[in-house]
Amino acid sequence: MSLSSYFAQAETLDSANPLAVARLLFDLPNDQRYFLGNSLGPLTHAAREAVSQAVDSEWKTGLVRTWHDGDWFDLATETGNRIAHIIGAPSDSVIAGDSTSIALFKVLSAAAQKNATTTRNVLLCDINNFPTDRYVARSVADLFHLKYEECAVSEMATRFNENIAVVTASMIDFRSAEIHDVASITATAHAAGALTVWDLAHAAGIIPCDVERHHVDFAVGCGYKYMNGGPGAPAFMYVAPHLVEEVEQPIPGWFGHDAPFAFEYTYRPAQGILRFASGTTNILSMKALHGALEVFEQFPISAIRAGSIALGDFFIAGFDEHLSASGFSLGSPRNSADRGGHIALLHDRAEALTAELIGDGFIVDFRPPNVIRIALSPLFLHFNDIAALIGRLHGAL
Ligand SMILES: Cc1ncc(COP(=O)(O)O)c(C=O)c1O
Incomplete structure (x- = not known):
């Protein structure tokens, strides 16, 4: 699948995504895509209130x-x-x-x-x-x-x-x-x-x-x-x-x-x-x-898990098509039943790539020796965020 078809698929998935509206409960910066809900979850309007x-x-x-x-x-x-x-x-x-x-x-x-x-x-x-x-x-x-x-x-x-x-x-x-x-x-x-x-x-x-x-x-x-x-x-x-x-x-x-x-x-x-x-x-x-x-009173954990699996599987599909031949490998289980909420993407230049991604507004983190960690929180990430990340990583090569 070409990158443009992958982006189009993201749009289709987002329009049918029952969790897409949950993002409105968060106060996120417009110029960043945030892949670190496993490190520091972002601000909710309810927490500020x-x-x-x-x-x-x-x-x-x-x-x-x-x-x-x-x-x-x-x-x-x-x-x-x-x-x-x-x-x-x-x-x-x-x-x-x-x-x-x-x-x-x-x-x-x-x-x-x-x-x-x-x-x-x-x-x-x-x-x-x-x-x-x-x-x-x-x-x-x-x-x-x-x-x-x-x-x-x-x-x-x-x-x-x-x-x-x-x-x-x-x-x-x-x-x-x-x-x-x-x-x-x-x-x-x-x-x-x-x-x-x-x-x-x-x-x-x-x-x-x-x-x-x-x-x-x-x-x-x-x-x-x-x-x-x-x-x-x-x-x-x-x-x-x-x-x-x-x-x-x-x-x-x-x-x-x-x-x-x-x-x-x-x-x-x-x-x-x-x-x-x-x-x-x-x-x-x-x-x-x-x-x-309070967010979890509106969106049950079973729906959040389903959303997180869908984002993870979509990421892996993009990885297989656009990243796997270019020095990246998966450091997380491919099978969604064995995989939690984040994905470890391995690369020899992981540390430098992490810094470049952050500079471009893709907030991920690095764990030694070669891991880029990407958390896929469906409450505030959409499929188009994943597509943009895959596109950015592809472009970095
Ligand atoms: C699995 C795990 N346990 C414990 C901690 C440490 O938690 P705290 O800083 O609240 O002591 C972390 C921090 O990231 C963690 O990832």
Whole structure:
């Protein structure tokens, strides 16, 4: 197919695309095409509105009274409930807050404390996990006197035995976008007596995670990626309801106390997921995330996943026709059922090409040694954005 037919096909697909209107919910610069929803999701009108209201009305006028008269005190769990809806978790099983690194530290510690014994003394981590996950997991292993081991997710099933206390992995690989089989790894881990901690950072907001259906024990993820919560947005923690009352987290602050304003001498954990809170909710950034999540009330995650697959398949069709003979290769699964929301495009000149693309308004990123990452968020990208990117990459050769 010629490039002009590819562009024409994009127009046809856009005119029939039920998600095309979602772009109106975002405030995007006109001169840029944004392929980094997996890194920092763009601004929504709803997030700006929520922050403005919090600043101009609640903070300015309500001042400290807003803790009691407004929604500030419940905002972390209300935001958690919006996230629960997106990741397939029951109500009141998710809390927003902290960064993903800190959230991971809390849930890994809770899992280790619950499940480790003198013989069940190994923490097993995805060797290709995001660096922060590996650093934090190693630290938790040290603190709980566990052995720290790593292997590829594909090898995990063969590693499970009576020594593994906790296993942690990402649902979607941050480089390749490969989807790991959460259901089967979790089931195999459970059969061996291990608890699972999943990082959903590259999954939440772009693909159904079905944490309840897959019997996930603990999960964390980022608010600033596909959930569009803004720079440094709060992360989230999920703890399976049957476990949450049985575990302790390592930063038992007053916001996770059963009665924070009673100022009791001794810590008593709150009921349910609230016990995973530690300090005061970051209201302004929580407001931005809470507002941004309104988009998902209008567009369900199943439709978003379908839209993301369609954009990815369209990209790959363009790649096959116009890029594959020119030094580019695919670093992501070709089969959409195995591929998350982004595509890793490999090229020897990836770093220089990334800079050139950004200069021309195609916002992508580079991951060493040779990856151009391209996230295909169907809420604000259209097929014509993909066609333009393929055309630009073709022209660069
Ligand atoms: C898979 C994954 N986990 C964790 C993080 C780190 O999150 P945070 O900066 O919120 O600690 C990232 C950041 O990009 C990530 O991609």
